[in-house]
Amino acid sequence: xxxxKFIRQTCLGCLGGGIVPLxxxxxxxxxxxxxxxxxxxxVVPVSEFTYLKxxxxxxxxxxxxxxxxxxxxxxxxxxSENEYSALWMKCTHQGSELQASGDHLHCPSHGSxxxxxxxxxxxxxxxxxxxxxxxxxxGKIKIDLRQS
Numbered sequence: 001x002x003x004x005k006f007i008r009q010t011c012l013g014c015l016g017g018g019i020v021p022l023x024x025x026x027x028x029x030x031x032x033x034x035x036x037x038x039x040x041x042x043v044v045p046v047s048e049f050t051y052l053k054x055x056x057x058x059x060x061x062x063x064x065x066x067x068x069x070x071x072x073x074x075x076x077x078x079x080s081e082n083e084y085s086a087l088w089m090k091c092t093h094q095g096s097e098l099q100a101s102g103d104h105l106h107c108p109s110h111g112s113x114x115x116x117x118x119x120x121x122x123x124x125x126x127x128x129x130x131x132x133x134x135x136x137x138x139g140k141i142k143i144d145l146r147q148s
Contacts, residue, residue: 030100032073035065041145042067042074046136049078062116064089064100065143074132074143075100077116086132086143087118093125105129 031051035042042065049060064073065086075087075098089098089105096109103116113122118129133144 031060031063033063033065035067035074035143037067037069038142041132041143042070043140043142044076046139046141048141061103062100072097075105075116076134076141076143077103079116082136084134084136084141085117086134087114087116088130088132090130091125092120092127092129093123098129 031048033044033048035044044063044065048063050057051060052058059078062075062077065076066073072088072090075085075089077085077087079085087105089100090096091098091107091109091112093107093110093112096107098105098107098114104121105114107113107125110124111122112120112125114125114129115121118131120126120128135142135144
């Protein structure tokens with residue numbers, strides 16, 4: 001094998017190996033759930049985290065809760081059956097709507113990133129995301145919008 005052919009094959013392999021994980025991560029579609037507004041916040045069924053795939057129940061790691069009365073969606077991440085985080089999807093840098101990508105949120109405007117608990121992992125944002133208390137009971141996830 002000559003040098004040129006070796007470099008071409010090696011570079012293509014490296015590029016392909018770096019792109020495959022990104023493509024696979026983005027193959028999982030984001031699930032939007034419409035929450036019901038109640039006196040103290042918004043409610044969504046726990047069942048929004050599950051779906052059937054080839055006759056097996058699969059659990060989503062996160063959902064985006066929306067309602068016409070909300071300016072931005074709420075990212076709800078599932079840590080366990082009874083532990084969730086609920087984060088306002090508004091970047092603390094300049095107020096752009098964030099994009100969910102698995103266990104983190106990304107700001108398309110200036111590149112800030114936040115983890116699934118709302119902590120800044122990459123600037124320019126300096127403040128963590130607004131989070132809401134979450135309780136689980138009777139098959140419902142209740143997000144208290146009064147507090148942060």
